[in-house]
Amino acid sequence: MDNEDLKITENIDEGICRLYAKGRVDSNSADMLLVRLENALNNGLKSIVLDMSQVDYLSSIGIRVILKIYKQANENGSTFNVERPSKIVKNVLGMVALKEMLVSNP
Numbered sequence: 662m663d664n665e666d667l668k669i670t671e672n673i674d675e676g677i678c679r680l681y682a683k684g685r686v687d688s689n690s691a692d693m694l695l696v697r698l699e700n701a702l703n704n705g706l707k708s709i710v711l712d713m714s715q716v717d718y719l720s721s722i723g724i725r726v727i728l729k730i731y732k733q734a735n736e737n738g739s740t741f742n743v744e745r746p747s748k749i750v751k752n753v754l755g756m757v758a759l760k761e762m763l764v765s766n767p
Contacts, residue, residue, distance in 0.1 A: 666690050669697050677708040679744075683715040686723030694723070698730040698741075707739050714745035719753045 667690035668683045678701040686694055701709045709730070713719075727743065734741035746754065 667693060669694065671697070671701075673706065676706055677710060678704075678706040679710045679712060681712045681715070685718040685720075686713075686716055686726070687718060687720040688722050691720070691722040691726045695726045695729070698726070699733070702730065702733055702737065702739060702741075709734060709739060709741045710744045711742070712744045713750045714747055716747050716750050719750050724753065 666685040666687065670681045670683075672679045672681070680697060680701065682694065684690070698709060698711070711727070731741045743750070743754070
């Protein structure tokens with residue numbers, strides 16, 4: 662799946678799925694991100710990591726997607742973390758008091 666505003670690549674190694682997001686997570690791309698993250702969870706991977714080092718915009722719907730996946734992962738015994746958030750992502754997650762809960766490397 663691809664979107665002109667968001668690119669997602671994936672690497673699976675030793676049961677850990679790393680998704681690398683680049684671009685904007687907004688109303689145009691949030692569904693694509695949700696599908697990719699849910700696919701990783703549904704494939705039985707026990708650890709999902711979303712690298713957001715190259716994300717330059719995160720909207721409220723993007724935050725909802727991240728929170729939804731976090732909750733789903735906890736419910737099925739998996740883990741989900743945001744890794745290497747860009748400064749913008751770090752600021753947005755901090756404003757909504759989710760940075761400490763979601764970010765593995767603040």
